Amino acid sequence: MSRSDRPGCVDDHDAGLSVGELQVELARLRAENGTLVRLTRLQDRFVAMASHEFKTPLTSITSYTEALLAHAHDPHFDRGPQFLGVIRDEAARLLRMVNRILDFSRMEYGSRLLARREVNLAELADETRRTLQATADAKGLTVDLAAPAGLMQAEVDDDLVRQVLVNLLGNAVKFTPRGGAIAVTVTEEPAHVAVSVSDSGPGIPPDEICRIFRAFYRADATGGDQPGTGLGLSIVRHIVNLHGGYVDVRSEAGEGSVFTFGVPKLVHTTADDAPVPVAHPSVLRALTLLLADQAGARAAVLLLAADGGALRPAAWTGIRSEVRLAELVPAPRGDAVADGTTLAADLNLGHDPGGAWYALPVSGGRGWVLLGRRAGAPWTNLDGTPGAVLGRIAAQALRGGADDPGRTVEALRVLLQIKRGGIPTATAEALQMTTDLARTLGLSEADTARLQDAAALHDAGMARVDDEILRGEGDLDWDARDEVDRHVQLGLDLLAPLLGDPATAEIIRHHHERFDGSGHPDNLAGPAIPLGSRILAVVDAWCSLTMERPYRGGLAPVSARREIERCTGTQFDPAVVRAFGKVVGAVAASSPADAAIDEPAKV
Ligand code: ADP
Secondary structure (H helix, E strand, O other): OOHOOOOOOOOHHHHHOOOOHHHHHHHHHHHHHHHHHHHHHHHHHHHHHHHHHHHHHHHHHHHHHHHHOOOOOOOOOHHHHHHHHHHHHHHHHHHHHHHHHHHHHHOHHHHOOOEEEOOOOOHHHHHHHHHHHHHHHHHOOOEEEOOOOOOOOOEEOOOHHHHHHHHHHHHHHHHHHOOOOOEEEEEEEEEEEEEEEOOOOOOOOOHHHHHOOOOOOHHHHHHHOOOOOHHHHHHHHHHHHOOOOOEEEOOOOOOEEEEEEEEEEOEEEOOOOOOOOOOOOHHHHHHHHHHHHHOOOEEEEEOOOOOOOOEEEHHHHHHOOOOOOOOEEEOOOOOOEEOHHHHHHHOOOOOOOOOEEEEEEEEEOOEEEEEOOOOOOOOOOOOOOHHHHHHHHHHHHHHHHOOHHHHHHHHHHHHHHHHHHOOOOHHHHHHHHHHHHHHHOOOOOOHHHHHHHHHHHHOOHHHHHOHHHHHOOOOOOHHHHHHHHHHHHHHHHHHHHHOOOHHHHHHHHHHOOOOOOOOOOOOOOHHHHOHHHHHHHHHHHHHHOOOOOOOOOOOOOOHHHHHHHHOOOOOOOOHHHHHHHHHHHHHHHHHHHHHHOOOOOOO
């Protein structure tokens, strides 16, 4: 059935718009709707957060005022000035909160109004520990703190992150029985500084763990015996999300709990002082963090100086504040991923025993990215396709970021989040299989590049699929399946600023179509489905069949291949499945060599 045959379709002439124009309009409305939904959620959470946070100062103001009234005619009562001082301080705190909330309600994106500054999270964690020490001592709890020497600074709103620490440490103290142990550990990750709070308390049963971050939720097993509102953890998640960070929990009933959150590392930018702004600082920050995450520690974005020829550092992270980067350095030769040792030396980054540097061109000739692996850190092999895809994403982020920095930052954060979630999208193996299939089926270089980008980005919506579904156990019910299916459109909306080429978005949009026309979203059949989508459908099926997902274990390659062949002609294009047979055969024959991807092949 073609689009215009379907009931309910708008006739082109009636609307006075062409199908192409309608599609553009539809995409714009979808994106706008997505933004509005996000903003509404943000506001709802703030109302809940506000009422929770207002309670403490209001309770003190009320009780101190009552005490003053009770002694109003008592000539011997001499604590009046002290009580009035408390009331004044609590009222000032309330005013600060009201102002903060008014700021947030005016904002377009909450994160823009964060008062970010360089913060040492180990010091902030220690300060919080001292605040709660008296309560912990009263229960005979030990509270230990461990942090590495020379910890990188984070770039956060310290008032808000203190609130996160108070809520997590406060819960550990509240729920851990007398005589127990609590440990706070601060660690450095490629793009984040992370804090874990572990306790020897009662733990949280598996069926409750996915709900505890909901507003007002209190787990039956633990929440019932203790005072609380069920808002602390939803506030934690909200604050961490505003920073573009993550929060995780690992716990088992009877085994204690470990809550971990990560917030972005400090990113230096020179964009602000550049004579002509090269890119929006928030976009440069988010891009640099994504790149650092790929590289295992360090990243610098170097843009071509206005007068051409040389490169100027625009943003960098993972490099000590005292290192003064050279202002201008010569660009590496060529236009492919290269050894970055010379570039690093030119920038004054010095010798780094055991480390390694990669130089990655930002496609379109705008500049280069320098990626550095710290000795022993995990490393993604960026040779060939993964590096080229990353270079195109960087270029598109800089382009998209000029038009709409807010949404571009969000898109970059989604990519960072997917990578942490381990959803199989841009693995070197999946990209290699996609590229081999494209070549076998005769796609042009440009179409192959579009398909590689689609393969790397197509699962982005999963980052926003409800936690409860991704963390849930057992089979998905139909509602959950529907939710997972909707991730395609969600991903397209979220990543719109990074999908420069409409053909890339089309490949993603149709990769759930089936060859017999029974797929979605448009019931396209046979050759009407873009060839890229037909290829991606097979690669996607292979990845999801062979990889472990929260709701199902992984199949052995032989069984996965049989399953794909069984669906030839119904779900998959027979020509693509034939090419897939050749490619998988070739991969199996060369797998021992292909498996060695831990170390960079160059440098
Ligand atoms: P509150 O502590 O006010 O109940 P939270 O949102 O902070 O609200 O926590 C939600 C629920 O998660 C708690 O009621 C409790 O059941 C569970 N929980 C949180 N932290 C812990 C912990 N460290 N150990 C055990 N259960 C916890």
